[in-house]
Amino acid sequence: MAITEKLNNTTKPTFWEDRIPVNYVYTYGLAGERFFRAIKDKGTFLATYCPHCEISFVPPKAYCDHCFAKLDRYVDVGTVGFVETFTISYENMDGSRKKEPTVLAMVRIDGTDGGLIHYITGIEVEDIAIGMPVEAIFKPKSKRVGSIEDIVGFGPIRNSKRRKK
Numbered sequence: 001m002a003i004t005e006k007l008n009n010t011t012k013p014t015f016w017e018d019r020i021p022v023n024y025v026y027t028y029g030l031a032g033e034r035f036f037r038a039i040k041d042k043g044t045f046l047a048t049y050c051p052h053c054e055i056s057f058v059p060p061k062a063y064c065d066h067c068f069a070k071l072d073r074y075v076d077v078g079t080v081g082f083v084e085t086f087t088i089s090y091e092n093m094d095g096s097r098k099k100e101p102t103v104l105a106m107v108r109i110d111g112t113d114g115g116l117i118h119y120i121t122g123i124e125v126e127d128i129a130i131g132m133p134v135e136a137i138f139k140p141k142s143k144r145v146g147s148i149e150d151i152v153g154f155g156p157i158r159n160s161k162r163r164k165k
């Protein structure tokens with residue numbers, strides 16, 4: 001694989017299509033490992049808590065963003081939060097039109113700092129709004145592997161109570 005043509009005009013972009021094999025191993029890190037294990041085993045979210053700043057981080061961080069303290073206190077913060085912001089996608093990756101639009105949102109879990117980017121599901125697109133309460137929907141436990149894809153998305157709150165901040 002190489003560019004076989006001579007480049008005479010350097011202001012005109014050229015390209016070739018091919019595939020580049022890329023192998024990698026992604027590691028979650030210490031806090032991420034506990035976060036995804038809680039999703040897999042318990043269907044809940046863990047946060048790390050900074051006692052100095054009184055902030056809980058989801059996803060959990062090993063160090064506090066504000067005071068740089070090492071964080072090793074993990075707390076179960078449940079699965080309920082609210083839509084911090086969202087976007088509606090009408091096109092596929094190749095530019096073709098989707099049959100149904102998909103909604104990606106940043107969801108902030110109640111009482112925490114940070115957020116999770118995931119799909120909104122089970123709510124009509126025109127009804128989605130910033131600040132709307134939502135709850136995580138997980139795959140059945142037998143299908144979970146410890147990944148962000150163990151979450152199907154966030155949907156309307158079923159029967160759990162929202163935590164206060």
Ligand SMILES: [Zn+2]
Nearest residue numbers: 050053064067
């Ligand atoms: Zn702190």
